[in-house]
Amino acid sequence: MGQAYSTIAFDASKCDGCGECMKACAGAKFESDDVRRSLIQIMPKAAAATGVAAKGAFELALCRQCGDPKCVTVCPAGALGKDGATGVIDWDASKCVDCLLCTIGCSYAGIALDEYTGRVSKCDTCDGKPACVPACPTGALRHVTTARIYNEVGGWEDLFAPGLAGCQGCNTELLMRHTLRRVGPDTVLATPPGCVPGMGSVGFNGTTGTKVPVFHPLLTNTAAMLAGVKRQYERVGRKVTAMAIAGDGGASDVGFQSLSGAAERGERILFMVVDNEGYMNTGMQRSSCTPYGAWTSTTPVGAHTRGKTQDAKNLPLIMVNHRCAYVATASTAYMEDLYAKLDKALEASEHGFAYLHVYSPCTTGWRFQSAMNIEVARKAVESNFVTLWEYTPETGLSFSRPVDRPLPVVDYLKAMGRFRHLSPEQIEHIQNKVEENLRFVQKIAEKEHG
Amino acid sequence: MSTTTIDTPNTDAARATTKAMLCEGNEAAALAVALARPDMVAVYPITPQTSLVEKLASLIAEGRMDADIVDAEGEHSVLSVLQGGALAGARTYTATCGPGLAFMFEPYLRTSGMRLPLVMTIVTRDGITPQSVWGGHQDAMTVRESGWIQMYCETVQEVLDTTVMAFKLAEHHDVMLPVNVCLDGNYLSYGASRIELPEQAEVDAFMGAKDVNWHVALDPQRPMAVDPLTGGSGGNGPETFARYRRGQCRGMQSALRVITEIHEEWGQRFGHHFAPLVEEYRLDDAEYAIMTLGSMTGAAKDAIDEARAAGEKVGLIKIKTFSPFPVAALKHALRSVRALGVVDRSVAFRWNCGPMFQETLGVLYRLGRHIPAQSFIGGLAGADLTTAIFHRVIDETRALLTRPASDEPVWLNAKD
Numbered sequence A: 001m002g003q004a005y006s007t008i009a010f011d012a013s014k015c016d017g018c019g020e021c022m023k024a025c026a027g028a029k030f031e032s033d034d035v036r037r038s039l040i041q042i043m044p045k046a047a048a049a050t051g052v053a054a055k056g057a058f059e060l061a062l063c064r065q066c067g068d069p070k071c072v073t074v075c076p077a078g079a080l081g082k083d084g085a086t087g088v089i090d091w092d093a094s095k096c097v098d099c100l101l102c103t104i105g106c107s108y109a110g111i112a113l114d115e116y117t118g119r120v121s122k123c124d125t126c127d128g129k130p131a132c133v134p135a136c137p138t139g140a141l142r143h144v145t146t147a148r149i150y151n152e153v154g155g156w157e158d159l160f161a162p163g164l165a166g167c168q169g170c171n172t173e174l175l176m177r178h179t180l181r182r183v184g185p186d187t188v189l190a191t192p193p194g195c196v197p198g199m200g201s202v203g204f205n206g207t208t209g210t211k212v213p214v215f216h217p218l219l220t221n222t223a224a225m226l227a228g229v230k231r232q233y234e235r236v237g238r239k240v241t242a243m244a245i246a247g248d249g250g251a252s253d254v255g256f257q258s259l260s261g262a263a264e265r266g267e268r269i270l271f272m273v274v275d276n277e278g279y280m281n282t283g284m285q286r287s288s289c290t291p292y293g294a295w296t297s298t299t300p301v302g303a304h305t306r307g308k309t310q311d312a313k314n315l316p317l318i319m320v321n322h323r324c325a326y327v328a329t330a331s332t333a334y335m336e337d338l339y340a341k342l343d344k345a346l347e348a349s350e351h352g353f354a355y356l357h358v359y360s361p362c363t364t365g366w367r368f369q370s371a372m373n374i375e376v377a378r379k380a381v382e383s384n385f386v387t388l389w390e391y392t393p394e395t396g397l398s399f400s401r402p403v404d405r406p407l408p409v410v411d412y413l414k415a416m417g418r419f420r421h422l423s424p425e426q427i428e429h430i431q432n433k434v435e436e437n438l439r440f441v442q443k444i445a446e447k448e449h450g
Numbered sequence B: 001m002s003t004t005t006i007d008t009p010n011t012d013a014a015r016a017t018t019k020a021m022l023c024e025g026n027e028a029a030a031l032a033v034a035l036a037r038p039d040m041v042a043v044y045p046i047t048p049q050t051s052l053v054e055k056l057a058s059l060i061a062e063g064r065m066d067a068d069i070v071d072a073e074g075e076h077s078v079l080s081v082l083q084g085g086a087l088a089g090a091r092t093y094t095a096t097c098g099p100g101l102a103f104m105f106e107p108y109l110r111t112s113g114m115r116l117p118l119v120m121t122i123v124t125r126d127g128i129t130p131q132s133v134w135g136g137h138q139d140a141m142t143v144r145e146s147g148w149i150q151m152y153c154e155t156v157q158e159v160l161d162t163t164v165m166a167f168k169l170a171e172h173h174d175v176m177l178p179v180n181v182c183l184d185g186n187y188l189s190y191g192a193s194r195i196e197l198p199e200q201a202e203v204d205a206f207m208g209a210k211d212v213n214w215h216v217a218l219d220p221q222r223p224m225a226v227d228p229l230t231g232g233s234g235g236n237g238p239e240t241f242a243r244y245r246r247g248q249c250r251g252m253q254s255a256l257r258v259i260t261e262i263h264e265e266w267g268q269r270f271g272h273h274f275a276p277l278v279e280e281y282r283l284d285d286a287e288y289a290i291m292t293l294g295s296m297t298g299a300a301k302d303a304i305d306e307a308r309a310a311g312e313k314v315g316l317i318k319i320k321t322f323s324p325f326p327v328a329a330l331k332h333a334l335r336s337v338r339a340l341g342v343v344d345r346s347v348a349f350r351w352n353c354g355p356m357f358q359e360t361l362g363v364l365y366r367l368g369r370h371i372p373a374q375s376f377i378g379g380l381a382g383a384d385l386t387t388a389i390f391h392r393v394i395d396e397t398r399a400l401l402t403r404p405a406s407d408e409p410v411w412l413n414a415k416d
Helices: A020-030 A068-076 A102-106 A147-155 A172-183 A222-235 A247-254 A256-264 A315-320 A336-346 A371-380 A409-413 A424-449 B025-036 B050-059 B075-087 B098-104 B105-113 B140-143 B156-171 B200-207 B237-270 B294-309 B327-333 B355-367 B387-399
Strands: A006-012 A042-045 A059-063 A080-082 A090-091 A112-116 A119-122 A139-144 A187-190 A241-247 A270-275 A328-333 A356-357 A389-392 A396-399 B004-007 B016-022 B040-043 B068-071 B092-096 B121-126 B149-153 B179-184 B192-198 B278-281 B288-291 B316-319 B319-323 B341-343 B373-377
Touching: A020 A042, A020 B140, A068 A080, A080 A256, A090 A119, A102 A112, A112 A315, A147 A172, A147 A336, A172 A187, A172 A241, A172 A336, A222 A241, A222 A256, A222 A270, A222 A328, A222 B040, A222 B068, A241 A247, A241 B092, A247 A270, A247 A315, A256 B075, A270 A336, A270 A409, A315 A356, A315 A424, A315 B040, A328 A336, A336 A356, A336 A389, A336 B040, A356 A371, A371 B098, A396 A424, A409 A424, A424 B075, A424 B140, B004 B025, B016 B025, B025 B050, B025 B092, B025 B121, B025 B156, B025 B179, B025 B192, B025 B200, B040 B050, B040 B075, B040 B098, B050 B068, B050 B092, B068 B075, B075 B092, B075 B098, B075 B105, B075 B288, B098 B105, B105 B237, B121 B140, B121 B156, B149 B156, B149 B237, B156 B192, B156 B200, B179 B294, B179 B341, B200 B237, B278 B294, B278 B327, B288 B294, B288 B355, B294 B316, B294 B387, B316 B387, B327 B355, B341 B355, B341 B387, B355 B373, B373 B387
Parallel strands: A187 A241, A241 A270, A270 A356, A328 A356, B040 B068, B040 B092, B092 B121, B121 B179, B149 B179, B288 B316, B288 B341, B341 B373
Antiparallel strands: A006 A139, A042 A059, A080 A090, A112 A119, A328 A389, A389 A396, B004 B016, B016 B192, B149 B319, B278 B316
16 A cells, blocks of 8 residues: 655635735744745736735645655756655755756746745645644645555554445445444444445355454344443453444434433443435435435425425434533544544543444435545535534534535535435525534534533 | 241252242242343333332342343343343343333344343233233233243242243253243232242352353454345355254254253252143043143142042143243143143134144144144233133033034133
8 A cells, every 4th residue: 555645735715815824934944034935835826816815816836745746757966855754855955956947847836946045945844744734814724634544544454354345436435444443353343234234244144244243233223232242341351342333324213212222321332323314225215314305215306295305313413412422423525533533432432422423425325426425525514514523521512623614505415416406495495404503513512612 | 029038948958958938920030030140131111020120120239149230221222232242241131021022022033043042031911902011921922933932930939940940041052042931920920929049059050151152252352243144045145044044943942852951950959840841730541631821820720629529530731831832742741631621811813712722733733633622712911810710611621522612712701
């Protein structure tokens, strides 16, 4: 497996050109207040060069620390080289012959002539703690460190067999493999009926798809069965993680009683719900987590009905009201956030009930192209259709990825075929519901912190 | 009810290590469970089982029983928690009845399929509608094709002893099936009798080492997939499925032998001798017989004694083990019988008779015996089955010696 690297990401839609990043860089690197010395340059787009400062009107000149760096390739002196450990492209002043070929090779203007020294200079990410990122007041700059997950965790043993039979583009398999790598082999895994066993995690006819002990509880009793497993291991003094990877249907509908009961008793288990908003394994039927307006095979679109007529049950908020040891929502589009929450949930499951609700778009049931899964997942968060937060009784509820400038929800809805039939009134209903849900969670967050 | 020690008999060597006391059937079941030392009990209250689980809770609270008690949110989870516990190696127990048994039906079916040695008392209760909270066997009879062993008790002492034996039976390697000890609601659950409580050390010696999940486990030290999807139209799937089912059937048939062996050992150790499968009462020269199940048997035996005193050649067959149905033992019991009356405390809707009667017809066919047999249905919803009623059963059965049986059951407590 190849190495992944951290990077500095720029969101043009959030940048208002204030220049704080440039000030921070110039200060950090050269103790200068001259933004021209900054290694990060924010500049008006060529087409908007004469316009006023507006979001989306700026572009970024910054070293991308490319995987296949043209600057390194063109350097005749061997002064530029990519560091295999950090991914940073280093410039060695003692070898540089000042030919400036590298500045021509870079299409991002990431390496440029420093007029003060007469030599080139470029971003070195400040040894992994870039000064520009915290200086950005709008969040347009982010230091993406997800690489840690792929480099560290990718080396750990994959506890599922290769070749699970998920649909093409399904991110539940991604989620399962990452999760079990982190949770580790001292685990008893419950996968109630749904996509997770459907793709072969429990196995067929005497085979198994999982390298840890795994079972197929009833759709109705996952939390109770796991509680029994965990209690017996505690009784004999063995440390075993009891974990469920369950679908939203069983958890929110017919399995809710045992889920609620186990949470009330504070059973020390980790219950992960993979929310694809329906019974997707049996052919895309509605669950109580299916959103309003969505087409499913049991909420079809016809002359009399236009998809689901009720709003989704907010299962994670219901679990918050159980005062679980830990409750969080997560998305496969934000793996770093998911990992941080998985770590906390695992720890919490040693002393109480831990609940992790992961929004997981379904390529087949939601009707979008299989390559678009992560993009759909990201849009759900960026439009506040899905909010990412975490809760403990001690710290209350807090957003882990607040979205200050959400996309209109229609941008999310139009990415999928299941919402194609929506009328303007239905879209308005969903937009209003998104805002209402957000206000509701915000109020809880304020109250818990207040 | 409080436990009152009324005497301590030390006359019989076999009973030297027992303690006599007065207690109800529910309390006796709880005391038996404590003697069997389960790791985990899961409970949910329901009439007429409630005092049983209350007793278990108090035994644990007082430190007289070392078990993890799970106060689940319903019977469905009760049985599910115990399945998880058993798969992790726990000896497990619960009790239920009526609507509670109906609610746990889904995990109930799986318990025998996974060959989990759970023990569960059914404090029997009649059907959900018409509403009734009183005794009757309809709940236990309704689940009789679920692969569980079912034994019905006549007395409080038999409840206690059978409950302990049930754990050893369930965990036997030739059986590995869940066991229901059926305890008649109201009559046995709340009826107080003198019992002899075995000493813990003696029961420990009888039980031997716990051996729960040697064949199926959820244990990271020996990873396996428990209950993968099995079957389909081709390959080895259907054959594997059939092998599982056949194994369950073999376990049930092995249970007939193991139940007999365990009852024999129990009698030797504790001096309490119970017929393991079928009790033959005054059958040696009987021309006709009546068949009973559970607590009704006491009144029936009194009626038989009175009929015998009057010169009637009548005997009684008590079914102890209803599931697996004891065909060979019944063959012996029926050897000289020329007419048979079968008394059920539940109904078999499809056959317009009692379920035990229906099962017995199958035995008679297998034996090639075409004797007249009559279904009697009584004791529903807590109704008394008195000695007088059993005299009617005896009279109507005797009449079968000279006339054919009716296709209609005889309703013993019904208003006409």
